[in-house]
Amino acid sequence: MEYPITFTLNGVKRSVSVPADRYLLEQLREMGCKSVKRGCETSGCGLCTVWMDGKPVLSCTVLAVRADGHQITTLEGLQPEAKILGGYLADEGGEQCGYCAPGLMMTLLAMEREYPDRAPTEAEIRHYLEGNLCRCSGYESHIRAAVAYFQDKREVK
Amino acid sequence: MLHILNYERPQTLEEAYQLRQKKGSAVLGGTGWLRLGEHTLRTAIDLSGLGLRYIKDEGDSFLLGAYTTLRDLETSAPLNEAFGGAFADAVGSIVGIQFRNCATLGGSLYGRFGFSDVLTLLLALDCEVHLYKEGWVPVETFAARNGEPDILTELRIYKNRRVKVLSQRLNANDFPSVTIAVSKGEDGFRSVIGARPCRAKIAAGPEKLTLSTAPDFAKKAADAVSYGNGMRGSAPYRRQLAEVLTRRAALSLLQKEAE
Numbered sequence: 001m002e003y004p005i006t007f008t009l010n011g012v013k014r015s016v017s018v019p020a021d022r023y024l025l026e027q028l029r030e031m032g033c034k035s036v037k038r039g040c041e042t043s044g045c046g047l048c049t050v051w052m053d054g055k056p057v058l059s060c061t062v063l064a065v066r067a068d069g070h071q072i073t074t075l076e077g078l079q080p081e082a083k084i085l086g087g088y089l090a091d092e093g094g095e096q097c098g099y100c101a102p103g104l105m106m107t108l109l110a111m112e113r114e115y116p117d118r119a120p121t122e123a124e125i126r127h128y129l130e131g132n133l134c135r136c137s138g139y140e141s142h143i144r145a146a147v148a149y150f151q152d153k154r155e156v157k
Numbered sequence: 158m159l160h161i162l163n164y165e166r167p168q169t170l171e172e173a174y175q176l177r178q179k180k181g182s183a184v185l186g187g188t189g190w191l192r193l194g195e196h197t198l199r200t201a202i203d204l205s206g207l208g209l210r211y212i213k214d215e216g217d218s219f220l221l222g223a224y225t226t227l228r229d230l231e232t233s234a235p236l237n238e239a240f241g242g243a244f245a246d247a248v249g250s251i252v253g254i255q256f257r258n259c260a261t262l263g264g265s266l267y268g269r270f271g272f273s274d275v276l277t278l279l280l281a282l283d284c285e286v287h288l289y290k291e292g293w294v295p296v297e298t299f300a301a302r303n304g305e306p307d308i309l310t311e312l313r314i315y316k317n318r319r320v321k322v323l324s325q326r327l328n329a330n331d332f333p334s335v336t337i338a339v340s341k342g343e344d345g346f347r348s349v350i351g352a353r354p355c356r357a358k359i360a361a362g363p364e365k366l367t368l369s370t371a372p373d374f375a376k377k378a379a380d381a382v383s384y385g386n387g388m389r390g391s392a393p394y395r396r397q398l399a400e401v402l403t404r405r406a407a408l409s410l411l412q413k414e415a416e
């Protein structure tokens with residue numbers, strides 16, 4: 001049985017019908033959001049991170065029916081910011097295979113909104129990123145990129 | 158693999174309760190663990206439209222809605238001020254921010270998961286669980302049961318105890334090898350040990366403690382419950398961890414009191 005849902009995807013209202021047991025990950029990829037990566041599919045790796053009402057969630061374990069009435073944002077909807085943040089990751093060697101990068105960026109950009117008045121500390125960044133796994137960078141390059149990104153953004157502000 | 162035959166989003170608690178009486182029904186929490194097993198739900202009940210996400214300061218207690226997320230518990234300033242940051246400590250290592258933005262207090266409690274940090278903390282506090290039909294139930298009574306066809310609506314947590322939670326994990330956001338909570342109220346100290354890997358349980362107390370009697374209290378608490386072997390630790394290792402962490406938590410509360 002399919003259920004009609006209406007939600008805002010990257011600023012555009014969309015209406016679709018979904019089976020009750022379809023996860024948001026599959027639905028978003030089917031709708032063309034290929035930045036949403038399939039990883040562990042058991043809540044463990046953060047590759048599939050998207051925003052629901054501005055908060056990062058794991059689309060691999062959120063049911064698509066639960067998107068009904070909510071705002072869903074993927075990296076496709078944050079391209080200008082993604083380009084800037086991606087530059088910091090590249091500068092610090094944090095790209096490597098790049099498979100974890102969309103989820104990582106979604107988490108970091110959500111963090112930026114949770115700290116409107118100051119740059120988060122390195123410890124806060126490490127804590128915030130605990131749900132984003134990476135198999136090639138060793139994380140240090142991610143942390144360096146995030147620290148530099150937040151510091152520079154703060155100076156601009 | 159998850160199969161949901163019918164998905165329902167009730168508009169009232171009575172409607173939710175009636176749906177819950179159906180065979181094969183279940184209330185959806187944060188759904189974060191649904192993929193860890195095989196589930197076929199004839200009726201999945203989504204309570205997200207019932208306004209059950211709140212933290213209300215009621216003076217001598219807090220009222221927390223069942224759909225309050227673990228991230229809400231982690232970031233609530235009033236809740237963490239009242240309990241010395243214990244809620245942030247208890248949930249801050251659970252998977253990641255994204256997971257905690259979805260995982261609900263009600264789901265964590267109703268699941269009575271053996272690995273639960275949340276249940277361990279709540280058993281150390283004076284806390285009651287509200288079920289729609291049954292009414293208020295002490296959390297220790299609720300925790301000892303095996304699921305009921307009722308609707309968990311909210312929790313009341315009294316502010317009368319100070320608490321310290323500690324856990325040991327193989328890495329930062331893994332399931333705990335063991336998790337403990339020690340609290341102090343007017344009646345003395347209480348110790349809870351969870352992730353043994355069995356369901357959390359009150360292990361010792363209430364009992365008055367001093368710096369010199371805290372080690373014996375920790376030993377007694379660690380000896381009072383059983384432990385299992387698993388990929389996150391052997392039973393003797395877990396027992397040893399439980400004693401050390403219980404002692405540290407009790408001493409921490411005593412030292413804070415002395416300050």
